[in-house]
Amino acid sequence: AFGYLQGFIGGKTLTSEDLAPALASMQEHLLKKNVAKPVATHLVDSVEKSLVNTTTKSFESIQAAVNGATEQALKRILTPGVGLDLLREISRVNKEKRPYTISFIGVNGVGKSTNLSKVAFWLLQNKLRILVAACDTFRSGAVEQLRVHVKNLTKLSERSGGAVELFERGYGKDAAAIAKDAISYAAQNNFDVVLIDTAGRRHNDARLMSSLEKFAQLARPDKIFMVGEALVGTDSVAQARNFSDALGAGRKLDGFVISKVDTVGDMVGTLVSMVYSTGVPVVFVGVGQMYTDLRVLSVGWAVKMLMDK
Amino acid sequence: MVLSDLGKRLGAVMSDLGRSNVVDEQAFDALLKEVCSALLESDVNVKLVSNLRKSIKSKVNLKDLAAGVNRKRLIQKTIFDELVALVDAGVEPYRPKKGHPNVIMFVGLQGSGKTTSCTKLALHYQRKGFKSCLVCADTFRAGAFDQLKQNATKARIPYFGSYTETDPVRISREGVEKFKKEKFEVIIVDTSGRHRQEKELFAEMVQISEAVKPDQTIMVLDASIGQAAESQSKAFKESADFGSIIITKMDGHAKGGGAISAVAATNTPIAFIGTGEHMHDLETFAPQSFVSKLMGMGDMQGLFEH
Ligand SMILES: Nc1nc2c(ncn2[C@@H]2O[C@H](COP(=O)(O)OP(=O)(O)OP(=O)(O)O)[C@@H](O)[C@H]2O)c(=O)[nH]1
Numbered sequence: 001a002f003g004y005l006q007g008f009i010g011g012k013t014l015t016s017e018d019l020a021p022a023l024a025s026m027q028e029h030l031l032k033k034n035v036a037k038p039v040a041t042h043l044v045d046s047v048e049k050s051l052v053n054t055t056t057k058s059f060e061s062i063q064a065a066v067n068g069a070t071e072q073a074l075k076r077i078l079t080p081g082v083g084l085d086l087l088r089e090i091s092r093v094n095k096e097k098r099p100y101t102i103s104f105i106g107v108n109g110v111g112k113s114t115n116l117s118k119v120a121f122w123l124l125q126n127k128l129r130i131l132v133a134a135c136d137t138f139r140s141g142a143v144e145q146l147r148v149h150v151k152n153l154t155k156l157s158e159r160s161g162g163a164v165e166l167f168e169r170g171y172g173k174d175a176a177a178i179a180k181d182a183i184s185y186a187a188q189n190n191f192d193v194v195l196i197d198t199a200g201r202r203h204n205d206a207r208l209m210s211s212l213e214k215f216a217q218l219a220r221p222d223k224i225f226m227v228g229e230a231l232v233g234t235d236s237v238a239q240a241r242n243f244s245d246a247l248g249a250g251r252k253l254d255g256f257v258i259s260k261v262d263t264v265g266d267m268v269g270t271l272v273s274m275v276y277s278t279g280v281p282v283v284f285v286g287v288g289q290m291y292t293d294l295r296v297l298s299v300g301w302a303v304k305m306l307m308d309k
Numbered sequence: 310m311v312l313s314d315l316g317k318r319l320g321a322v323m324s325d326l327g328r329s330n331v332v333d334e335q336a337f338d339a340l341l342k343e344v345c346s347a348l349l350e351s352d353v354n355v356k357l358v359s360n361l362r363k364s365i366k367s368k369v370n371l372k373d374l375a376a377g378v379n380r381k382r383l384i385q386k387t388i389f390d391e392l393v394a395l396v397d398a399g400v401e402p403y404r405p406k407k408g409h410p411n412v413i414m415f416v417g418l419q420g421s422g423k424t425t426s427c428t429k430l431a432l433h434y435q436r437k438g439f440k441s442c443l444v445c446a447d448t449f450r451a452g453a454f455d456q457l458k459q460n461a462t463k464a465r466i467p468y469f470g471s472y473t474e475t476d477p478v479r480i481s482r483e484g485v486e487k488f489k490k491e492k493f494e495v496i497i498v499d500t501s502g503r504h505r506q507e508k509e510l511f512a513e514m515v516q517i518s519e520a521v522k523p524d525q526t527i528m529v530l531d532a533s534i535g536q537a538a539e540s541q542s543k544a545f546k547e548s549a550d551f552g553s554i555i556i557t558k559m560d561g562h563a564k565g566g567g568a569i570s571a572v573a574a575t576n577t578p579i580a581f582i583g584t585g586e587h588m589h590d591l592e593t594f595a596p597q598s599f600v601s602k603l604m605g606m607g608d609m610q611g612l613f614e615h
């Protein structure tokens with residue numbers, strides 16, 4: 001346990017020296033939870049600042065004070081500034097007689113296409129008409145992958161209402177152009193939402209990253225979600241920042257989908273790293289490979305996982 | 310390139326060491342702290358880093374050093390050796406034998422790069438004169454067979470799979486038997502992504518393994534993996550008993566420390582690294598030169614008696 005045996009020292013005014021051992025053990029704890037090192041360091045520094053010169057409560061150990069302050073900090077970081085009610089936004093935009101568009105971007109293999117399909121499933125349950133745009137024209141099998149999902153989703157939504165179709169132009173073509181065509185097709189054919197899949201790209205590949213800016217300008221999606229996987233370690237910080245910066249002036253990421261949360265147990269630090277380093281909120285978490293394995297983030301749950309010994 | 314940031318930092322630590330006049334306990338501690346910090350920032354397992362620190366400290370043991378011992382040299386060599394130990398399992402990865410059906414099965418977490426690496430490896434052996442082929446035993450992921458098929462077609466490698474059969478055990482058995490009859494020498498079996506929390510999928514992996522009896526099972530790990538690497542790779546080791554590791558996406562920005570920690574956790578060598586999305590982007594892995602590069606001391610290796 002976090003030093004609960006160190007005894008109670010209620011009523012003490014805390015100095016940096018008092019706090020150092022408890023902060024060091026908190027830092028190590030956060031690292032073990034897969035919080036990226038620079039983020040863990042900042043977090044612990046901010047906890048130190050908030051505690052120096054304060055007085056511990058009676059019957060409270062220094063470690064308990066550090067734990068409490070860290071928990072508060074984590075909660076603050078993960079709680080989004082403004083809520084996002086996607087369904088309401090979609091309906092507002094549809095009233096303007098145009099389809100609502102969401103695109104998914106991220107590094108290779110994180111779960112863009114799968115989580116796009118999960119979002120499609122959720123929207124279908126809400127009786128919306130969905131067009132899936134296959135704009136990964138690079139990776140082998142990317143188009144066929146979406147075709148299978150659309151086929152499965154069509155079957156699943158037969159009873160619930162809603163409809164889903166695939167828009168594809170094969171391989172090798174320009175993604176931004178296909179996205180634009182898909183959006184006009186959707187407008188002409190009364191689709192409510194266009195979900196745009198994109199190819200995975202390394203965030204240190206300047207050429208592939210710069211094509212994102214063109215994509216954002218041409219396709220002008222209502223929302224751009226970045227998919228990041230819970231498995232990733234320190235790279236989460238650079239991934240989040242580089243994708244956030246790649247969209248061009250005046251365009252920011254609208255949210256993260258953090259996938260594969262089911263694979264990491266309580267090591268959910270990636271959530272903190274990505275949000276802390278960009279201020280972009282988490283809109284969904286992926287918790288498996290099925291269409292129903294999509295959740296909104298429960299901040300309470302995440303903080304509990306992070307604090308658990 | 311690979312682990313470059315970590316390399317730069319370690320390189321800087323080493324040259325600082327070269328410049329300073331005295332290496333006392335304090336300087337040594339500061340240096341160790343810097344090394345550990347760099348490793349943690351590269352996702353090396355937290356416990357592993359703390360063990361490494363203790364180990365280096367006790368091996369160098371400045372207090373009891375005889376006069377005349379070159380402290381800098383000793384520290385440098387100890388760090389070098391410990392880092393090599395970290396990426397070197399001390400075992401040679403499997404080498405396929407000519408004129409024999411070598412079955413190689415791929416396993417790993419979702420999206421780690423198995424299917425892509427399968428084709429790369431088949432191509433690698435084909436260029437070395439092995440008659441190579443691919444079997445798609447991923448019946449789960451949407452479009453998995455199309456992906457393998459398109460890759461194999463581009464690389465001109467024969468493949469086997471099915472759009473209708475849903476049992477991966479059956480497909481892999483059929484595919485491997487077929488290719489064995491046709492005297493293929495390297496038969497690579499691609500499987501679905503899975504993770505340790507999925508008990509049934511792990512059982513399925515064991516069944517596939519029993520059906521194809523691989524000469525070698527390879528675990529594929531993404532270079533960007535963080536602290537989950539240890540528990541996941543251990544679980545794969547227990548169930549699939551893989552004999553080597555491929556680390557993919559080393560062309561990315563990630564430093565690969567998590568994937569490297571899997572070596573220590575499972576005592577298994579890294580055989581190859583993936584350095585891009587294209588089919589030729591595969592390199593063989595050599596622990597010593599890897600660490601030399603890492604520490605920015607390519608030409609210093611000869612100074613140590615190895
Ligand atoms: N366990 C688990 N697996 C997931 C989750 N989301 C996606 N996956 C799996 O991760 C793998 C990769 O998913 P994709 O959707 O193809 O990833 P992608 O980002 O589109 O990949 P590229 O297009 O190749 O860059 C597949 O095997 C998915 O089933 C999740 O939340 N949990």
Ligand SMILES: Nc1nc2c(ncn2[C@@H]2O[C@H](COP(=O)(O)OP(=O)(O)OP(=O)(O)O)[C@@H](O)[C@H]2O)c(=O)[nH]1
Pocket residue numbers: 108109139200202417418419420421422423424425426447450453500501502503529557558559560561582583584585586590
């Ligand atoms: N940059 C880069 N991308 C890679 C590398 N290896 C694989 N990829 C990409 O990573 C993504 C996932 O690769 P896959 O081969 O589909 O991964 P997988 O492990 O078969 O995925 P599942 O079958 O869904 O578990 C694809 O977009 C690949 O192009 C590599 O070495 N470098």
Ligand SMILES: [Mg+2]
Pocket residue numbers: 112113114136142197198199200
């Ligand atoms: Mg995809």
Ligand SMILES: [Mg+2]
Pocket residue numbers: 423424425447450453499500501502
């Ligand atoms: Mg695959």
